[in-house]
Amino acid sequence: MKKTLSVLFVLILACSFVFAGGAGETGTSAAASSDTKTVKVGLICIGDENDQGYTYNFIRGRDEATQMLAEEGINVEWMTIYNIGEDASCIDANIEAAEEGCQIIINNSYGFEPFMLEVVDDYPEIEFISCTNCASVFDGRENTHNAFANIYEGRYIAGVVAGMKLQQMIDEGQIAPEEAVIGYVGAFSFAEVISGFTSYFLGARSVCPSVTMKVMFVGSWSDATAESDAALALIDEGCVMISQHSDNTTPATAAQSRGVFHTGYNNDMTGIAPDASLIGTRIDWGIYFSEAIRNYVNGEPIPQDWCAGMAEGAVVMTPLNEAIAAPGTAEKIAEVEAALADGSLEVFDTSTFTVGGQELTHAFALDTDGDFTADSEEAVYDGAFHESEFQSAPYFTVQIDGIQWLNAAY
């Protein structure tokens, strides 16, 4: 037995000698970064570009940032790791990226952050970024960062587009005013999702006063079949407009197959659902990626908690489907965009919604004691709930009147 074991080990060792020359170590190639202005960046993704949604949007941001920086003479070498779960495999992916020589490591999914934070202390010289989460900014470390964008602004506008369509249908007698029901496919009953569908609903109601909304949670960020099933179930419940906070395009195709309308997220979905999808909104990650990488190369600090909105180009609308949108939609979008930019319009204006019949006067923004319930920083003041002001990640978790949660199990 001893002999055979040693044979095995010798074999493995022999292999390593034979093959070691086969592939050069690529890890150290980006070492001399500052003078050649080459920077190696790791991007750890929960999916891959085939989702045509969440991760695809990051890949677009990656390519856009690469192009923008190339024009400035900064060469970015990317190492993209796909299909990592929100579990301990994320620890390994971060170690892998660090060991392979990445100087900046970007984690693209919310659930990556706690695992990323397990690694950061071993690599103090590497900058770690957790997109869409909120612990890195408060952890006291220099090399951990958060980033998000005010996607609720884009959702509000998508809601305006949906509301105008619904109002047009009411005006033309296709549906009764009380039949203007939006169905929303949400991932989890999670702040980011609640904030998203509430802003969407408020946008719709600003132009279609009779609108109501039903939300169904699928219990996954990315489950194409469940998302489609939820959309179909919502349509069966009488919803005539579908929107989504989930990673796939199946809600759009479900809407198309049942002849109702849709607004999307992360990507332009008018291509696959031309008769249903009106518009979409997405975060343009290229804005942030280029800023963070540029800062790094120039020796400036990467912002601890980056957040920007439509005014900065970090949130963009996908092209409007003019063929099916209500007349005047494009003009209305421009008007709302301008009002959001100059501050005359607040998305979470507390005079536009009620909670249990009452106006919202108080809500905390941040959780400081780690019990996962917000306990500090008053978010309601000057007649509005101020989203993403105290941290980049959304913290609006209030259930407002007019939105019915069909299942809150997730």
Next chain:
Amino acid sequence: MSEEVRTPLIRLEKRSGMDKKKVWAIRVASILVALILGCIPMIISGNNPFSAYGVIIQGSLSRPVYIRQTIKIAIPLLGCALAIAPCFKMRFWNIGAEGQITIGAMCATYFALYWYDKVPHVVLLLIMFLAAVIGGGIWALIPAFFKAKWNTNETLFTLMMNYIAIGIVAWLQGGPWEGRKGSQLIPMFNDAARLPDVFKVHCGWIVVLVLVVLMYIYMNKTKQGYEIAVIGDSVNTARYAGMNVGQIMMRTMFISGAISGLVGFLTVSGANYTLFSGVADGVGFTAITVAWLSQLNSFAMIAISMMLAVLEKGANTLQTRLQVPASISDIITGILLFTMLSCEFFINYRIIFRSRTGKEEKV
């Protein structure tokens, strides 16, 4: 009526008493064949197989960090293979290690989450250890009890128990143990609930190596180990010899489940620092391969589990360096396992072709 018995073109004959050296030569040869076959998907995906294998070796063994990562993968594989060994020796097909790991991890996690500030560090780890061992053991005892009492099919029973265990943890993850609402994440363990590192790898490696020795002694030098072997050879012989087969089955399954539970504890407390439904990560199934390839020999399991860990860790690097899709590395691992397992077939059987003259040619 013809009395002639038609001989089939190919038939099989059971071999017996093959030379040990020859057996191991076949096994090593099968690995080589697997490595050669593994070149095919690499070539198809447009990569030089030599550099691909080079990357696998580099990615798993070329740096201290990578070696540590590889060992981290090998620990649960080895531990779980040790857990499965006595069951398989008994010919009790326990494919429920996945669930037993999950339940063990779950029991340990309860104390990690709610007792970390109540008891000292070492005591907490001991409590977590005991909880995991008892939890995993009881989870395994259930199918053994039904098998002993009503002769239920243990393969299906243990398999189905996996999904229940995983489902329970998925529920905890999004329900009572969830951290930030809607996040589906159980908070990371407090430092008090984490295993200490020894040579920068969590001390689970020492635990499993000790287990290797203990399991070897248990299987080869004790009365209980002998009973397991007898039942594995023939249940009737065991009965005739006056053994209480049902009781031995339950005892063995408890031990097996307890070790799996221990693996779950090592994984959550040493490697993951939290619990999620995929905590077992297929280890319960891969460990079957490890146990089988090493012929249930505890010491051989060290080498086999390390080899699989090298492949798995190397495959990650393969993906990051050469942008080979993860599925290609899965295919290569699959080919390797398949060839190595099928070589056992050629060790146990000989193929006989019917010759034209009626004489047989033995291969």
